[in-house]
Amino acid sequence: MCRAFTWLTILLTLALTSTASAGTSHDPKGVHLSFGASDTTMVVTWTTRKETETNVRYGPSDPGGATPADLSINAIGDARKFVDYGSTSSVRYVHVATLEGLTPGQIYEYQVGDAKLDRWSKVFWFNAKRTAEQYAEGPPLRIIALCDIGFKESDSVVELLTQEVHGEQPPDAFVQCGDFAYDLDDENGGVGDQFMKAMEPIAAYVPWMTSAGNHEASHNFTHYRERFTMPDRSKTDNHYYSIDVGPVHIVAYNTEALFWPASFGVEYIQRMYEWMEADLASVDRMRTPWVVVHGHRPIFCEAADGTSCAFNENAAFLQSGKDARDGVGHALRFPIEDLFYKYGVDLAFYGHEHEYWRTFPVYDEKVVNGTDVSLNRYFEPRGTVHVTTGAGGNINMDRGDDPPSRGTCDMIKDNSPWCAFQSGVDHGGDRSQEFAYGVVTFESGSKMTWEHFSALDDGKRIDLWSIETSSHGPFARRTYSDNLSDAALIATE
Ligand SMILES: [Fe+2]
Structure with missing residues (x-):
């Protein structure tokens, strides 16, 4: 049986066997997954409007997908009461349950709900985290x-992502680095509820790993902190953590700490920075050769579209620690980009700017290419590649009448030398429009590929590039398969 047919069979079966009852306050809403603390666990989070039990029943899926799984394994979780700070003080119960003892690579089916009331969600499935082998x-x-990713604005992108998740080869994880729903707390949290529901066809099937953006800032990021369950949530409020998935160590960090002094003081940044350095220093590159970092605001900014970019430039300097800007000078003590270089972060991605673009390997605003400087192949890079993938569908974006401006960055007036390719920045450096998402594939310990797909072109691939490296670890100490001298590494002064 081909895999596509298998998935189709499972989906049809699940639809027919769902015991969901629609429209009551006891019903689970916004069901989503996240990776647990160990490789054999998966965490499920959902909300109800009335107080209910926190139960999950689950079981391994039938290999052929022809019959429903026996959902005979039970997990009991906890619920916390979340009272919104809006005018109606609306109440939600956030339920969190951890599914343990999972067999790596096994497809499981599950329902969440209340066993005493015998009220359950529809049946979802997920693929348990695979082993490195x-x-x-x-x-x-x-x-x-x-x-x-907005609520209604992102319909076309969400549709494509749903197809990815329910396609022949579902992705292993979905990473969203900030700015949810525009905004989660709007209309007393009603916008957040609708958004979480709209994301369920993706996030109930694939772990949704997140970091926070500026649109989550209201009331000290309350809705973000309450609605998600990232690793170490009890210590870091979903703001910074790391996970290992196959050959990749993924680090999430809180770029917003630099911008919201009322929420995050200098001691907070100090703690996060020290954690980040210790975390990056501890990575076993034999086990997880790739290191990827995500956060909301880019370190490098190409677009010159008014206040947003000015803000980002500020973020770039603050994060790099290379310059002093007004107001938040204490952040200069924490040069995060230096950590990327020191410990050899291969890839960093962000949003905030609502375009797509990528850099050449870069450090300290200088291109540090390897032996191959071609546009689409970064061979033996000497620095981190930065990607802005913020075109999920911002509330201020519209499709416009013209296709997005797309191509190499030298088509942009006053472009930066480290900018390689973009989509959604016009020739003058202003935003045009783009609705697109990235898929990163780690093909081996020495090659990763980034593909970018646009909803404006019916899901067509608009960019394809790769990092290929024979060495991982701190960039300054990597051994390469060429004989360039250190003096020759700086391609652009
Ligand atoms: Fe943002």
Whole structure:
């Protein structure tokens, strides 16, 4: 039986066997997954409007997908009462349950609900995290990378992502680096509820790993902190953490800490910075050769579209620690880009700007290419590649009448030398429009590929590039397969 047919069979079966009852306050809403603390766990989070039990029943899926799974394994979780700070003080119960003892690579089906009331969600499925050996044997690890996703504005992108998740090779994770729903707390949290429901066809099936953006800032990021369950949530409020997935160590960090002094003081940044350095220093590159970092605001900014870019430039300097700007000078003590270089972060991605663009390998605003400087192949890079993938569908974007401006960055007036390719920035450096998402594939310990797909072109691939490296670890200490001297590494002064 081909895999596509298998998935179709499972979906039809699940639809027919769903015991969901629609429209009551006891019903689970916004069901979504996240990776647990260990490789054999998966965390499920959902909300109800009335107080209910926190139960999950689950079981391994039938290999052929022809019959429903026996959902005979039970997990009991906890619920916390979340009172919104809006005018209606609306109440939600956030339920969190951890599914343990999972068999790596096994497809499971599950329902969430209240066993006493016998009220359950529809049946969802997920693929348990595979072992490193399973990823190596294939199919390779694939991660969706996309930030800045609105509620209605992102319909076309969400539709494409849903097709990815329910397609022949579902992605292993979905990483969203900030700006959810525009905004989660709007209309007393009603916009957040609708958004979480709209994301369920994706996030109830694939772990949704997140970091926070400026649109989550209201009341000290309350809705973001309450609605998600990232690793170490009890210590870091979903703001910074790391996970290992196959050959990749993924670090999430809180770029907003630099901009919201009322929410995050200098001691907070100090703690996060020290954690980040210790975390990056501890990575076993034999086990997880790739290191990827995500957060909301880019370190490097190409677009010159008014206040947003000015803000980002500020963020770039603050994060790089290379310049002093008004107001938030204490952040200069924490040069995060230096950590990327020191510990050899291969890839960093962000949103906030509602375009797509990528850099050449860069450090300290200088291009540090490897032995191959071609546009689409970064061979033996000497620095981190930065990607802005913020075109999920911002509330201020519209499709317009013209196709997005797309191509190499030298088509942009006053472009930066480290900018390689973009979509959604016009020739003058202003935004045009783009609705697109990235898929990162880690094909081996030495090659990763980024593909970008646009909803404006019916899901057509608009960019394809790769990092290929024979060495991982701190950039200054990597050994390469060429004989360039250190003096020759700086391609652009
Ligand atoms: Fe933002």
